Amino acid sequence: MLVKSASFVISNTDVAKCPNSKLPEYAFIGRSNVGKSSLINALCNKKKLAKTSSRPGKTQLINHFLINKNWHLVDLPGFGYARVSKSQKKIFQKFITTYFEKRTQLVTAFLLIDIRHEPQPIDLNFMQWLGENSIPFSIVFTKADKLKPNAVERNVALYSEKLLETWEILPPKFITSSTSKYGVDQVLSYIGSLNENLKYTT
Ligand code: GTP
Ligand code: MG
Numbered sequence: 001m002l003v004k005s006a007s008f009v010i011s012n013t014d015v016a017k018c019p020n021s022k023l024p025e026y027a028f029i030g031r032s033n034v035g036k037s038s039l040i041n042a043l044c045n046k047k048k049l050a051k052t053s054s055r056p057g058k059t060q061l062i063n064h065f066l067i068n069k070n071w072h073l074v075d076l077p078g079f080g081y082a083r084v085s086k087s088q089k090k091i092f093q094k095f096i097t098t099y100f101e102k103r104t105q106l107v108t109a110f111l112l113i114d115i116r117h118e119p120q121p122i123d124l125n126f127m128q129w130l131g132e133n134s135i136p137f138s139i140v141f142t143k144a145d146k147l148k149p150n151a152v153e154r155n156v157a158l159y160s161e162k163l164l165e166t167w168e169i170l171p172p173k174f175i176t177s178s179t180s181k182y183g184v185d186q187v188l189s190y191i192g193s194l195n196e197n198l199k200y201t202t
Contacts (some may be wrong), residue, residue, distance in 0.1 A: 001192030006044035030112030032056035032078025035142035040129035083153035145177040
């Protein structure tokens with residue numbers, strides 16, 4: 001799928017104020033600094049569409065971007081960011097979970113995982129929560145450029161092994177780098193195919 005147009009729509013902390021349309025949307029979630037905003041920019045081929053930073057905690061709102069005038073990408077704040085106060089963390093956490101619980105336009109979530117790290121409880125718990133709430137998700141490994149190809153393969157295999165301890169069927173997975181654009185086309189094709197399927201089911 002080609003991204004012909006991509007524009008910022010609105011930022012929110014209130015899910016009720018997110019765009020009131022029926023357009024399908026795809027949300028990017030994961031730990032702070034994992035590369036959510038960078039991946040959105042890579043998908044849209046626009047360097048400054050979503051704000052990125054080398055310091056964790058950059059994205060603090062629910063951000064909607066309109067793509068090709070007929071679907072939304074959603075950039076969310078990271079979870080597990082240690083440097084914000086406990087009360088602020090709770091507020092973030094609350095509106096992230098409310099977003100997932102209330103947003104019926106959400107087709108699937110993309111849970112981003114830094115390919116360099118071993119499976120972390122915070123990500124595994126979040127997957128558990130998505131599963132319990134019947135929210136479809138895919139796993140997107142990020143920053144693949146930071147490892148040699150065989151280390152990428154090894155870490156992905158280790159991750160799958162870990163997931164198979166609790167999951168019977170594994171979610172779709174993508175290996176990406178926003179820097180080299182590796183895997184970006186696969187994510188776009190997947191979104192394109194889900195958008196196509198929706199045409200026949202709605
Ligand atoms: P929060 O908004 O704080 O939750 O972070 P985020 O998940 O949106 O991360 P962001 O896209 O802001 O990226 C964090 C840092 O990682 C930035 O310094 C990016 O340049 C870097 N980064 C993101 N993706 C990649 C990648 O694929 N490769 C490399 N080498 N660096 C990346
Ligand atoms: Mg961000």
